[in-house]
Amino acid sequence: MSKLRFAVLPGDYIGPEVMTEALRVLQAAATPAGLELEYQIADVGGAGIDNHGKALPDSTLEVCRSADAILFGSVGGPKWETLPPKDQPERAALLPLRKAFSLFANIRPGLLYSELTDASPLKTERIPDGIDIVCIRELTGGIYFGQPKTTTELENGEFQALDTMVYKTSEIERIAEVAAVTAKARGGRVCSVDKANVLETSVLWRKTVTAYFAKHHPELELSHMYVDNAAMQLARDPNQFDVLFTENMFGDILSDEMAVICGSLGMMSSASLGTGNNSHGHPFGLYEPAGGTAPDIAGKGVANPCAQILSGAMMLRYSFGQNELAAKIEAAVKKTVTADGLRTGDIAFGRNPVGTTAMADAIIANL
Ligand code: NAD
Numbered sequence: 001m002s003k004l005r006f007a008v009l010p011g012d013y014i015g016p017e018v019m020t021e022a023l024r025v026l027q028a029a030a031t032p033a034g035l036e037l038e039y040q041i042a043d044v045g046g047a048g049i050d051n052h053g054k055a056l057p058d059s060t061l062e063v064c065r066s067a068d069a070i071l072f073g074s075v076g077g078p079k080w081e082t083l084p085p086k087d088q089p090e091r092a093a094l095l096p097l098r099k100a101f102s103l104f105a106n107i108r109p110g111l112l113y114s115e116l117t118d119a120s121p122l123k124t125e126r127i128p129d130g131i132d133i134v135c136i137r138e139l140t141g142g143i144y145f146g147q148p149k150t151t152t153e154l155e156n157g158e159f160q161a162l163d164t165m166v167y168k169t170s171e172i173e174r175i176a177e178v179a180a181v182t183a184k185a186r187g188g189r190v191c192s193v194d195k196a197n198v199l200e201t202s203v204l205w206r207k208t209v210t211a212y213f214a215k216h217h218p219e220l221e222l223s224h225m226y227v228d229n230a231a232m233q234l235a236r237d238p239n240q241f242d243v244l245f246t247e248n249m250f251g252d253i254l255s256d257e258m259a260v261i262c263g264s265l266g267m268m269s270s271a272s273l274g275t276g277n278n279s280h281g282h283p284f285g286l287y288e289p290a291g292g293t294a295p296d297i298a299g300k301g302v303a304n305p306c307a308q309i310l311s312g313a314m315m316l317r318y319s320f321g322q323n324e325l326a327a328k329i330e331a332a333v334k335k336t337v338t339a340d341g342l343r344t345g346d347i348a349f350g351r352n353p354v355g356t357t358a359m360a361d362a363i364i365a366n367l
């Protein structure tokens with residue numbers, strides 16, 4: 001029996017709630033396929049702080065290093081917001097994890113099933129066939145990681161804070177390659193999003209992307225768009241995009257917008273891939289919902305588990321090469337929220353909502 005070894009980092013608030021359901025679905029899918037799940041659960045984020053005094057405990061990092069992939073929940077929330085910013089879960093656990101494994105390529109599918117268009121804030125007549133786009137976000141560079149990053153007190157007693165946005169050609173080229181490969185498997189169109197009318201990093205981004213595509217992928221249709229316009233165009237006509245490709249912070253913001261026009265953050269999964277391969281010869285990756293810990297609904301059993309379940313499916317596809325099994329889980333999720341009409345509160349809109357566990361039960365039944 002083939003073994004799939006991965007680390008499970010549930011995190012905080014709804015993290016553990018949706019992770020429990022994702023593991024049940026993965027187990028139900030894997031066993032009949034003759035696959036054994038060998039996963040180790042470890043604390044991260046607030047749970048790391050509470051149980052080990054550190055958002056990313058050394059023991060957790062070890063568990064990740066010995067695994068072939070990481071299934072991640074989400075971290076952070078009000079309980080730890082009074083800590084010094086550098087020690088809070090997001091900056092002390094998630095960002096260092098992305099950096100430690102060089103997970104520079106974040107893939108976020110913006111998929112809205114045509115049967116679910118009523119859950120989108122967009123008018124159904126603008127998206128009669130649903131939405132099918134993908135965001136490729138650079139994840140280990142830009143203003144998130146650039147140095148210096150400081151807060152200082154000025155002579156007059158006021159404070160000054162500084163973040164640095166920085167990109168190198170090589171960082172832009174490697175993510176451009178991911179965007180190109182993604183587009184080749186889809187509609188062949190890449191829209192690179194930047195702010196080249198203002199930012200030096202964006203000027204370099206646009207120049208580098210243009211040259212890279214001309215040299216390596218001339219058959220693809222490359223366009224460029226300023227980020228403010230992209231935010232507007234997404235809300236106006238999302239399907240004008242095929243692959244939306246951008247730097248770290250723009251991708252963070254645009255992908256939340258993509259999530260809501262596709263129904264809810266509770267539906268959007270993601271894969272973060274690096275340069276290295278795992279013991280299966282596939283990319284090592286971290287798989288997590290695009291959304292956060294949703295403290296407003298945590299502990300009530302109402303969170304949508306689909307983003308976490310679909311992140312598990314992405315893990316099967318990218319890090320374990322289990323394409324059929326991934327597709328099977330994706331089809332079960334789709335059938336559950338469309339044909340069966342089961343909706344958690346975030347996508348219910350007038351229907352009777354079901355809870356987190358009931359949703360996962362139905363997905364398992366549909367496998
Ligand atoms: P959030 O994504 O947690 O929540 C935004 C809204 O979306 C909330 O109304 C929430 O209820 C809803 N939502 C999100 N996921 C849902 C789900 N699965 N089912 C139903 N509804 C869902 O964003 P926020 O409130 O800005 O952040 C809360 C905390 O999460 C913060 O500490 C933030 O830093 C953290 N965060 C962590 C990650 C991560 O670990 N990857 C990502 C984003 C935010």
Ligand code: IPM
Nearest residue numbers: 076090091094095252290291
């Ligand atoms: C995301 C999150 C993170 C980010 C935060 C929690 C650090 O919003 O994964 O989208 O900004 O990358």
Ligand code: MN
Nearest residue numbers: 252253256290
């Ligand atoms: Mn985000």
